[in-house]
Amino acid sequence: MFAGKTEELARRVRRAQVAGHEVLTVAHTLDDRYGAGVLASHSGVEIASRSVDATSGIPGLVSADTRMVAIDEAQFFGPGLVTVVLDLLDSGLDVVVAGLTVTFDGRPFEPLPALMAVAETVVKLTAVCSVCGRDAAYHVRLPDAGNSPGDALVAVPAHVGGTDSYQARCRAHRHA
16 A cells, blocks of 8 residues: 555556557446545546446446556455456456555455466555655554454455555564
């Protein structure tokens, strides 16, 4: 979290649009922090998006003119996203995916590890540790965020949040 994943996704979307390409931008319905139809970064960068609650909804949004599909918050879609992404790639589309690779309790967050394994290019961004300022590849859920229902690997609305619920941490401070 807080590494600029959505900003990078938006940059790639804008670049494709400058090139005249039709882009489908998709987010999960769980992430409604900025309203329906808006994909926004923590720094305020916004782009229009479509919201779906399952991977099965993504292919139906692709039009004959679509050249790129950009998917944000991929961790909320689960392992079924891998097949959808591979099918989109096999149909000739460019696909850009952004999401968290680990949960707030430090476990691999599917489908990102599986997507990274089959990706042609992987860009892993880091945030700034809220404790020491080093590169931060982890995030922790703050105690004041309340108890999250269920498992960190299960996508629920309580797991969606920003600086009010999470902090970026480096390896040394991920348990502090």
